Every structure is written in C-alpha cells, then in structure tokens.
Amino acid sequence: MIKWTIRIFFILAAITVFTLFYISFYGLETDYFNPTIQNKIKTINSNFDLEFQKTNILLDLKKLELKVKVTKPKINFNNTSIDLNKLNLNISIKSFLKNEFALQRGEVGLAKTDIKQLIELANQVKASPFLFLAKEIFNKGQIEGKLKVNFDSAGKIKDDYKIIGSIFNFDAKILKKFNINKVNAKFELFKNNYSFYIVKGNINDIDLANSEFEINKENKNLNVKANLVSRANLKNIQSTLDLFQINLLKDKVDKSEISFDLKSSLSFQLEKYIKIKNLKVDGNGKIHLLNIQHKIDTSKLKEIFTNYNDSFQIADSEIKFSLDSNKQNIEIKGLINLTNEYEKFKSKIIFDKKKNNTDFDVKININSSIIRLPNLNYKKEVNDQTSLKFKGNRKKNEGYNFEVVEFKESNNLILIKDIEFNEKTQVNNLKELIVRTTHDDLVNNDFKLTKNNKIKIQGEIYDARPLLISLEKEDKKRTLSRRFNGELLANFKEVITDKQINLFKFSMISNIKRGKHEKFTAKGEFSENKFLDISMFPSGDGKTKVFQLYSDRAEPFISSYKFIKGFKGGILTYESIYDDQGSNSNLKISNFKVSKVPALTQLLTLASLQGIADTLTGEGIRFSELEMDFNSKKAEKNVINIEEFYAIGPAISLLMQGYIVKKELVSLKGTLVPARTVNKVIGWIPVVGKILIGSKVGEGVFGVSFKMKGPPKDIKTTVNPIKTLTPRFITRTIEKMKDIKKKDEN
Template identity: 35%
Template sequence: MKKFFIILSISIFFLLFVLMFFLSTTGYETKRFNNLINNKLQNLDKKVTLDLKKIKLKLDLRKMNFFLSTKDLEASYDKTPISFQQVKIYFDLNSLLKRSPRIKNLYLNTKVINADNFKKLVLNIKPSNFKSFILNNLNDGMIKINLNSNFDKDFTLQDYQIDGYVRKISGTFFKDVKVTDTNFIFSINQNEGNLDKLNGKINGIPITNGNLKLIKDKDIVVNTNFKTKLDLTHENLKNKLLDKNLDKYNKNEFLFKGNLNHNLNLTFNNTYKLKDYKYVASGKANDANFKVRENIQVPFLKENFRIIFFENTNISVNLNSSGKKIIKLNGFYKLNTKNLQKFDMQIDKNLYNLDIELNNEIIIPIINYTKLENVKSKIKTNFKIKKNFVDIKKFVYTEKDNLIDLNSLRLDKNGIIESFNDITVKTSNNDFKISKDKKIVVSGKKFDATSLSKLLQSDNQNDSRIKKFSNEIKIELDLISTGLDKKIKNFNLIGNLYKGSPIKINAKGEFDDGKFLDISLKKDKNSNKKYLEIYSDFPEPLLKEYKFFKGLSGGKMLYNSVYDTNESVSALTIEDFKVVNAPGFVKLLSLADFGGMADLVSGKGLTFDRLEINFTKNKRLLKLEELYAIGPSISVLMEGYVEGSTGLVSLRGTMVPAKNLNKFLSKIPVVGDILIPKEVGEGLFGVSFKMKGPKGKIKTTVNPIKTLTPRFIQKAIGK
C-alpha cells in the first residue's frame, strides 16, 4: 500500500510538472475566453475592436498565475488599425476557480506604429497639452509601445507602465525648433517618465547621448541632459534657426566648431505652465572665428580689427529663472593673423570680467606711448553694460613696468564720458594721476605732451569725449616732455570747463635759461566767443607738428585767437628766428634762382626779424589773410587758402632780397652775379610765386618781377 501511494504521488507530481511545463511554455489553445475579452474591452471603450483567433491559456511560474496569450493580433481603435506583436491577459486566480474570471493585468506589445496612425489614435484622447503638441507638431516617425496595466475588481485602471522606442521622428516644435531623425527609448508610468539614448538633430544640430526624466507630483519636474556637436557658419545658422532675415541682425561671417554638454531642469505646474528652470552647459570650442564685413577701428590698436580666432576655448553657461545668467569663456584667441594669446572672460548678466593678453601693436598718442607688436601686455577689467551706458568699474593695463589704472569710468551709449574717479598713468615718459571730485586735478612728476601744439587748434564740442564735464580744473606737473630737447618745467594750470570746453585758463611753465610759457583763455560773458593768448620764449614745441613751420628754430612767439564753434580769427607773431633745413622753402628759393639763400637754409639757416600771420578758419576753409616775413636777407608776402573738405592748397606771394643784402652781395663774385646784375638797369627786385594743389602734390611756379606792389612797399616801410 505504501508503495502504491509513493508511485501515485510521483505520478501526480510528474503529471503536474508536465502540465505546468506545458502551460508555461506551449500553453493550451482555446476560444473559450474570446467573448469575455471582447466584452470587457467593449465595456472599457466601444471604439475598440479585436480580431481574436488563436488564444492560449498559459501559466506564469513567477507569478503563479494563469494568463491568456496571443501573437500577431490585429485590432483597431476608431477604425485606425493597430497591430500587436503580443498580448497577455492575466486573470485573478480565485475568480478562475469560481468560474467568473476577472482580468487583473493586461500586457500589450504593439508592432511599429507610423506617425499618421499614432496621430489618429491621439485624436481620441481627452483634450490636453500633450494632444495638441502631437497633433500640431509631429510630422513623421515610428513608435513602438509596450503597455503593462493593472485593474481592480471592477476593471478600473489602477496603474500602468508604458515603455517602448521612437525612431526617425521629425516635426516642428515651438515655432522655430525643427526636430529630425530623432530616436529614443521611453518608459512612462502614472508618476514619472524617462527618455534614454536620445539621439537626433534639432535645427540640424546633432544631439547625442541624451536622457530625460519627468516626475509628476504636486508639480511636474523635467530633468534632461544631452550632448551636441556643433559646426556652425553664418549661412547654415540661417537654416538651423529657420530665420531667413538673420542678415538684418548679423551681416558678419563666423564659424563655430565644438562640443557641448547640456543639462536642463524644468518645473511646471499641473497646467503645464513653466514655474522654474535651470540650464547648465559646458564644453569646448575647438575652432571658432568671427569676421566682420567692414573693418573696425579699435581704439589704440594700430591695426584695424578684421577677424578674431578662438582655439581650445572652454565654455560654461549657467542660467536659471531667478535671473542668474553666467557665461564663462577661457582659452586662446588671436586678432587678425597674429599669434595666439590667452584670455579669460566671465559674463554675469550684464557684468563682464575680462583678463586678456595683447601682443598687437598699441599706440596711445595723447601720452606718446607705443607698444611694439609681439611684446606681451595684459588687460584686466570688469565693466557693466546697460541700455544707455557702460560702467567700467576697473581697468588695468600692464606691460613690463608700464601701467594704466582706471577706476569707475562711466560712458554713455555714444562713448561720451559721464564720470570717473581716477586714472593713474605710469610709463617711461609719464607719471601722473587724474582724479575727479568737485575739481578735476591732474598732478604728477612727468607727462609726455608731444602733441601739445594741438592746443592751438579750435576746440570742437561735437567731438569732445568730456563734453558732460563742467568743473574747475587744476594741473600741476613737474616736467612736460615736448618731443624736443627742451622740456617744460613746473607747469601749473588753473581753469574752468563748461560742457567739456575750457572757458577760463591761466597757465605758466618754465624752460631753461629763464625762458617761459604763458597761456591764458577767457570767454566773453555776452557771447560764445573765446579769447586765447599764448606767449612762448621757445615756439618750437607748440609749432613742430605743423609742416608749414618745419625748420623754424629760436625766436619768441605770441599767438592770439578769437574763436567760437563756427569760426576763428587768429594772429601769430614770431620774432628773431631762423629757418633751417626747410624743404619747401629751399625748393622755392631754388626755383627763384636764389641759390645762395637756398644753401643758407640748408646749412646754418636763414635769419628773419619778424613773421606775422593773420588767418581765419571755419569748417569749410582756412584762409590765409596775410603772411609777412622780413629779415636781413629776404622778405616774403603771401596770401591764400586751404580747403577743409578736399585739402586743396592755393597760395601766392612775392619774395624779394633785402636792400642791405644787395649792397653787400654785389661785392661777392659768385652770389652777387646771381642776385644783383653788375650793369646798371638790370636790377632784379625779386620773384612772384604760386603754390597750388592737393596735399603732397603741390605745384610751385615762379616768375621774376621788376617792380613791387604798393602793398609790399607799404609793409616793408612799415616794418
């Protein structure tokens, strides 16, 4: 008996094993549940229709539960065909034993659904942002869905898990965002969703290794990160941005090649309204350049800016909804085709921090400073850019022992200085400081004023960078370099500025040997006219930049000018001076056949007792009313004009050897024969001359004269 029970138990166990193996692998094919499934689905949604053929009853050994399984099932939803690769329906075990089977779990594995059919299916869901998004933006692609859903005893959905993949999806989102050839896998349940292995193109920009996670709680939180490989030019950016009008905003050419890693966090409320965002990007620009179509003149750089290159530049971007906007760049750059130089820049909203090397040639004329090309210098600055002004908090330029340090400078949108605290300049030729409080004070040991002669020119308020200043001004400088051997010592100036223009000046300076410089300026209270007077025992520093006075040495100068913004009337007097090695004057003397005098000018110099120049100047014309020079050797009377717009020069005059020179030179065989004919009646008074042409191409003509004009005689007798 015992043996019988053992055999029976083994047989039953074996049969159960075989049955379980059969049900878990092959399954039992039946049509018994076809009507049940159709009825349940009809109760769930009447738009669902199934073409059930073969259904197998199987056993899930892990769950120890029975389920129905079918493959290659054809179905439709609202007449839109859906093909299923596999369908599994799990039943509650107790309900099966009670012969009232209840569906507990449903597993659907679709075949690939194209974009058109997917949009038709989405038409049947409730109105939502998701529905609008799909219907309005999706153009092409394929989707495969796996659905795992659980139901309660009333066949009400309790929870679900959806996963699958998307292939070659394309569409236009958010107006100008075009997505093409995009692939990803997804996983979604009632509380969260995930996208992984996201690859594709957004506006032609490759996206790789992306992932996205959505968490739904009180708010909807989206976290995503992805990589981009950028290869941008001006032309393809127009296509990528779908903006054919890009040229209106940016007519320059550029190139950008690099890789970026992106991390984006978004928070929405339950109506999908954006509440919060954070965006972080980092990467490197391997090769980039920016080329302007028209050259840009950069202040103090000798060479105009045409193109800037960037190499191996690290990029970091940090933005959020609280207003944080930080961009960091550091790497190497070069202007035009120069050598690579380091730079480090941080942009925080509208605050810029810049640390940059400069190998380019730099010229700052106002302090006579020049840095040669390939000599390393450095700029460290931080400034703020607003709509109507630029605040330069700090600007420090260094090159070896040279320093320019600027604090709290504000410029308006036109580059006009509104305010500053102080400027310190230390170079080989300069050591001074400019500070501003109630007064503008310039003080220091030395200042290189090679361009000091520009003080003789009438001011132009429209071009003034300081026209917003109306302050007292005080200057105290121990030494001023003039570009010549003689320097100005103990220079002191007090005065007043109104809208950047001087209205009152009193200044004194000293040369060696007890000589001095005196400058005064005052404004007429009843008009805009100003009266400028300059006296100098050493005229050369004030006149050396004017080609007309090239070769002049020695003498005493008095300059008077009455001017306003439209016109100036000026008079210049120089006494007891020489003209040495003046090419223009030598040419004129040679053409006049005054060879001996030409030799003097080229050698020791030609002496003059007095030079008087009266001229007027406006925006259109500089008119030389009269120039009269008289000396022991020769006298000159001249008049003419210079056009302001074309630079055309037109001068005419008379040049006559002095009478006392005639007497002495007649005894010298060589010179006397040239200038003074020995025979009576052959006396030559001098020459008339004309000089006309654009600058650099002036033609000079000379004709002999035997009589003098009354005007010349009157001037000679008067002097």
C-alpha cells in the same frame, strides 16, 4: 467505508492540489474567454478586431485572479494591423462569480511598429491634442514597448497606466524649427508624465546621445526638463541661437562656427504646445573651436590694435553658461586668437535683457598684438609680454562703465579706475588714472590723475609731443562729455616737447564745465628766464573766449608742421578770440631762422633769387619778425582765411594773403622783395628812410608778385616782376622797421 472515504478525499485533494498547481504554473488552454476578450476590444473601438491563435489561463491563488495569456495577438483596424508580442489579462475570480466586471489589469506588448501607425491606433482609442500634435511633427520611426493598465469596476482604464519602450530611427520636426534626426531612444510614459533617454541621435545637428528628457503635462502646457550631453560642429551659430530667441550675433557677423562638447540642464514650458516660455539652460563643457568673423566697424580699434584681423577664434577652452529668457551668463577660459596667434584669456559676460545691461570681466594676454597709443607716444611691438584686463558694464543707449582697465607690459603700466563713457565714447566721469610708459627705453610718461572734489594730476614727466603735433590737426571729436565738470589742478616736474627743448615746473589750473575748459592758466620754464605762459578766459560779454600763448621758445610749437623742416629760435605770441561761429587770430614770431621750406625755396628760385634760395636750403634765412592775421568761420567749413601774412628779415620781406581749405586747397598771393630793394625804397622816403636805414641806399632789383594755388601736395607757383611796391607793403615795412629799431635801442 471510512477508509474509502478518507482515500477518496485524499485522492480528490491531491487531484485538486495538482490541478491548482498545474493551472498556477502551466495553465490551461481554453477558448472560454475568447468572446469576452474580443468584445472588450470592440468596446474600445468598434473598428478594432483582435485576432489571436489561442488563450491560456493561469491561476493566481494569492490574488484570487485568473491570468489570461493570449498567443500571437494582432489588432486589425482600418485595413491595417499591428502585431502584439504580448497580451495578458488579469480577471478577478470574485467579481467573475458575482457576474460583475471582472477584468482587473491588462498588459500589452507591442512588437516593433511604425510610429505613425501606432499614433493612429492610440488616437482611435482616445483622441487627444497631444496625439494630434505628435502625428503632425513625427516624420518617421519605429517603436516597440509594453503597456500596463488597470481597470475600474466599470471597465474604464484607470489613470495609473504605464508605457515603456524604445524608439528606433526616429525623425521629427517640432515648431517647424527643431529638427530631430536618426534618434534611438528609450521611454517611459505615465499620465501627464513622459521621460526619454536618447541612446543616439541629434537635434539641429547637435548630437544628444546619452541625454535625458522629462515632459510633464499641465493643462494645455508641456513642462520640459532635460539633462543634455551635446556634441556638435555647427557652421552657423546664430541659426541655433534663433531656436531659443537669443539674438546674440544677429546682423553682426559674416561667419560663425563652433565645435564643442557640453553637459547641460535645460527647462522650458511649451505653452499650448506651441510657444516656448520660461527657458532656462545651465551647463559647462569644452569649446574645441569657435570662429567668429564679424562686420562690426573696428576702424577706431585698429588705431590702437593695429594688427587686429576683424575676427577672433577660441580654441581648447572651458565654458560655463547659464541662459534664460532675460539673462545670459557665459564664462570662458582658454585660448584666443585676435591676430594670428593663440594666447591665454579668461572672460565672464552677463547679458541682462530685462535691464538692457551687459556686465563683463575679461583678462587676456596680448603678446602678439601691435599696439599704438599716439596720445602717450607709446608703442608696443609683437612678442612684448603684455596683459590686458578690464571689468565693467554697458547699458544700451547709455554707454560703458569700467570699474578697472589695466594694461601691463614690462615697465609700462596704464591703470584706470571707475571711468564712465557715454554712447559717443566721451568721458562722463573718471576716478583715477595712473600712467607709466617708456619711449626708446626712456621714461616719457609718469603721472597720476585723481578726481574727487577736484581733478588733480601729479607727475614726474609728461610727453607733450603728440599734443603739439595735434595742433595742426582739427579734431572735432570731444574727449569729455557734457556731464564732465570740475576744477583741474596739474603739476609736472618735466614736460617733453620736440627738439629736446623740454619744459620744467609746469603747472595748470583749469575750470572744466560741461566737458570744456571754461578758463585756465598754465605756466612753465624752458630754462632760466625762458618761460611759457598760456591762458584762456571768457571775454567781457561772456559769449566769446580769448586764448593767449606766450613762449620764449617758438620751436616746440612750429617744428611739428611738416612743411617747415628747419626752424630755430624765435619768440612766439599768439592770441585768438573765438566763439561758436568762428575765430579771429593773430600770430607773431620774432628773431627766428628757417631752412628747408620747399614752398619758399620754389618761390625764390622762380623769382631768380637763387642766392637767397641756396641760403634757405643751407644754413637758413633769418627773419626779424613774422605776423599773421587770420580767421575761420563756422559757415566756411575747414577754411582758414589769411587776412595778412607779413615777414621781414635781413634777406627778404614777404607780404601775402589768401585762404587754405584744409587737406584740399591752398590759394595765396602776395609780394616778395629782397632786403636791399626794401632799403632802397625806404631810403627814398625823406626823414623816415634816414632814420631807419641811414643815408646809404642799396642797389638791385625790386622783387616779384606771386600766386600759389593747388592741392597741398601739388601747389603751382607763378611769379611776375614788379617795378613798384604797393602802399600797403611800404606801410607795413615802415611799421615793422620802426618796431625793430625800438627793440634794438632797448
């Protein structure tokens, strides 16, 4: 009996063990849980209908759970269906025996399904703003994945669910501007946390294969972080910058395109699923090509960089950048093309939107650029090895501050430190300037300027030829702003003027107030006993100023005028009294010779004074003295009124008056008389004539009256013979002849 009992026990134990083993590893097919499973699906949504072939039960002894596997499950809802490739349920044996809610966990495998169809299903399970938003922005695509959920004792899904899966051929449009196309991606979704890995695909034509995104839901906001691997060939850069509200090129370019490979990190908050906030981007990579054709006015720039082509290209360059809502930091190193040739460059630019400030630090080779610096009489041709660097900042509506500007080419150097410009590119302040340049292989500028308590300029040589040329041009543009003040002390050992008549031992003292010379004096020597004196000072009333110039050599000041091709000798005296409303000036030149003056030659020819005309075009005509009184008024823009122009010499005398509208019109009239006619007329005057010219009277014709009128390049001249001289002409002639005789006697 005992043996049978033991035998039966072992048989039952073996059967039990075998049964448990079989159920644990192979399971049992049953329909016992079918109603329970289907009813549970109904509790989620009454429109859901779970369809499947069979269920299989496995025993988990370790957890005391039953695992129910559903074969070929399918969810039907709203006249459509979604295929599941897995549906596993874990049931607590203990809760089941106590007649409590026994479902502990569930695992659902989703077969490849249309993404919009899945969103509709998810929204039926639990509606949310995110699902509503997803339905609006997702255009197409397929999805497959796996869902793992845990249930509480009341049968509700816990928050620790997990969804993993893949997306195929996904298209979407976010915020009506982010276009997502042909994306294949992997994803993991947890409560309030979503991560994506892009296998392939692009956003707004930027290829983002191998990029990662992480989204955290916080109340009604989405916090987005991403590690991006991006490649692109964009034909409109600003349209991409517009996505992030960056107006870097807005309304400034006609064409912009870029090709790049970048790695970057990105973060921003999508406030209420709509508005981008707290944008931040950091990255680096390679720019294969950047082409910008802008519409910025470069006329002033082209006066210096004469072959600049209104565009620039960057190629084979490394880039590092950092962008956020308030600041953009961009560093680029590589090749740049400003003309028609690529050259090395390096730049760092920081745009600070909050401070309205832009910092920049640029180094660039400009070997292929043609450069003209007319104020220094400097020229650089193509292929001269040249570098330019500048560092500083610009504040909106305030101007530019340069910590350093350095231009280097062979033996030429221009170095500027701490120069400040206002919005009109007028100088507010300057700490130091060093200039060393050559012209025709000879040093033409070598000086240094420093500004502390005083402005000091010390130098070996200064090329004043551009300054002398500018005397015939009216430049109303101010170089110095109203903020520029100080006492100026300048000393040059040599100053280059025209016609190889250089000035030595030049010194100048000036008081600059509100960007203008309040008063100054300047002196120099042409040679022994040949001097230059210049001064400017306020008049007694303080409202007007007086400018005076005396030069023992007139040529440097006359030779720059294009209508006079030959001028020699002469002593020049000039005085001008001026204020804001205009000026009154007097010019005197004595003992000089002129030749190749086309207007005067034409006048002499028309007056049948061919012999004098021939002399003028040959060795020249000498004048004993020239005096001109003229004025200009603010109300008469660009008009010079010549009150009287009188010149007397051994060959002819000339008296005229009229006006000149600069670059537009010349209108003059006057009298021209050969010297012997003058002698004859003066000789008729008792006592005076005898004193001035002796007792012998010349023979010949009187002279002509003339009119000259027309544009500067097409002046028409008419002449008429005269038989009498005007009292004014005779009076002026007598005055001048008296002066000349006194000078000769002295």
